[in-house]
Amino acid sequence: MFLNDVIDQLVNIERCLKKDKTLFIRIDINSPIVNGKIVDDFRIRAHAFTLRLVSDAGARAVVLAHQGRPGQDDFT
Template sequence: MRTIEDLGELRGRRVLLRSDLNVPLDGDRISDDGRIRASVGTLQRLRDAGARVVVIAHLGRPQGAPDPSYSLAPVANRLGELVGTPVPLASDTVGESATATVAGLGDG
């Protein structure tokens, strides 16, 4: 299995990290952040290596159109608390919002 160390120099490189952040919510409050906490080690290692980390995840199973009750905003906020820095959240997965959010990432 490949590891982060196998990827070579990561400073300044974009790394796409697929994380299982599908956590249970009680309204807009996370009732169990175990999956978020489990992702912190990998995220922190990538940040320490200077990577520009783009995390992708989903929340729930929305049917059809976007549903604000499945927003990853509470997850991004909690992840930011755990890593000690704000986690920007694009308003969409493609298009100008996503492009601008990724372009605004700094090393680490």
């Protein structure tokens, strides 16, 4: 099997966007936090596009995310 064959079999979000379908989406929002405040929200904003696609299609999103690494001050 060639790499292109594997890539073609991957799930593309556009294939999943159906009205009343529920999608489980894992996002990476690790953002720098200083004094308890997010100082760069680029990653959070970047995921807004995907979540808007889901919403506009009439689907629902269950979002799984975490912030930081266990044992660090910014872990949530």
